Amino acid sequence: MNFNQADKVQEYSLNGVPVGILVVNGNDRTCIPLVAGNTDYQAYLKWVAEGNTPLPAEE
């Protein structure tokens, strides 16, 4: 997943519990689990490590 081309990268919660990372890219909404072995989540962590910041979390 290419986070640098995303319209929006945001942590999100359900019923007050953080459940994933939402990446909006054009007409695509990708929901990424907070699971270490998921390669999309690994790409997100790399994107953050490179100095990027997601939008504030929302429900």
Added chain:
Amino acid sequence: MMALGNLNVDTITTSTSGGVLGAGNASIMKNRLINGACVIDQRYAGSAASSSYSGYVIDRWSVAQVGTTGKIIAQQNAGSVTPPIGFTNYLGITSQSSYTVGTNEFYSIVQTIEGYNIADLGWGTANAKTITVSFWVQSSLTGTFGGCLNNGGSRSYPFTYTISSANTWEQKSVTIAGDTSGTWGTTTGIGVQIWFNLGCGSTYSGTAGAWASANKVAPTGAVSVVGTSGATFYLTGVQFEIGSSATGFEYRIYGTELANCQRYYWKKAGQYPSANTTVGAGMLYSANDARACLANPVPMRIAPAITFSGSGFGFERPNTFLGTIGSPAAANYSPEASLIYSGSGTSSGTAGDATFWYITDNTSYIAVNSEL
């Protein structure tokens, strides 16, 4: 009376021309690669990927454009040539320019085998087993081509093979003594990566024919497909098996191979107007929040990411046709199933109503991804 005893063989050649039976006792799970015959293409259904694309194309096979993108186009059956006998599909690459690959760049086709599927090789131990990689390849170029085995970054084995005749299918095999060093994944992570080089800079090129503690994806000096505009590289019948010689390709029942692919990726596409596509059953958590179970067709490698593409998502509730689902999202991910819900939408339903999720047009889809 027939005498009993042991018979040790690598290959058994049949009376059918060119026919070779499986090796020894490896008649099941012989080929550790999935979709080696390039039949299954859930993402693109035979269409070409964008030249700027770097990622999975046909199932389990991805293309890497590390450096400047736009140098290759990947497509199932690109160029519409006749596949080798016994095959109906191949993965085709077409070079988009005459590009000189930079030092830190590489262009490749790669499949990553999950650790569980190579755990018995014993790599990283003194009992490491020898393997053989075999494949059919055709290119508009000739010369010494290359590939590489890699454990995901710290051990690699570049290899070479020769394409003698342009635009002609040739079958190749490479036998490699297993790696007795390094760390090789044996569970849900990376096991072995097999790379087919299309062009590689010096940083990621290494000496062919030897294991090294390095992150290489190609042998030094191999033909660069991206170096010639319009050059083609076609690949199919790829097999990775235990043993010191190549045996006949392990064909698999279509449904079995599709399920093998769906462990890593599956897609539910809209079929409207023939029908709304049922996604899952659930309930209304509130008037505008339809929640449903998205069950995976097979247990996936790991909790997957879920992409909702398009805007054609809706739900049915008692005595009423569809409400629209706005801002679809997922939670409670697991290899078996996930919760999908509507972040917003239109409804005058009542919390607790039963509901079905649907895809309501023929362009929207849900993609579920746990690829390596």
